[in-house]
Amino acid sequence: MSEDLTLSIIKPNAVRNKKIGKIISIFEESNLKIKKAKLMTLNKSKAETFYKEHANKPFFDELVKFMTSGPIMVLVLEGTNAVEENRRLMGATNPAEAKNGTIRSLYADSMTENAVHGSDSQKSAHSEIAFFFNE
């Protein structure tokens, strides 16, 4: 049986706060396996494209500014129900609502600076992995 893939991003606040290792430990202690990883910095155009579905939201400019503010670590994770499992480990988008022990409850600084991204479906996982790794 083939395993699912998902894309994770360790966002600039978590990289700045030296939480890469802690977050990767959470993945390694789960059923997810790290297949690919790279440290990179997004430019404005690439960040705007990645978050294009939010282009009309009031937080869009702040989100793009934040996501381009420093290095990110992009990872491909593999495992059974990888998309759902990663989102369970991440916790809710709003860290105030994230369950104890989730990555966002531990390492988010705010709603915008919420430490991690995770694909929200297998379809978006497929396109997000291509966006970062098929260049």
Ligand code: GDP
């Ligand atoms: P995610 O899939 O949990 O990351 O959530 P979304 O796809 O809805 O939003 C993408 C990112 O935009 C989130 O991870 C946050 O960084 C940011 N974001 C979403 N909603 C809000 C909001 O209401 N306010 C602010 N400031 N940022 C938000």
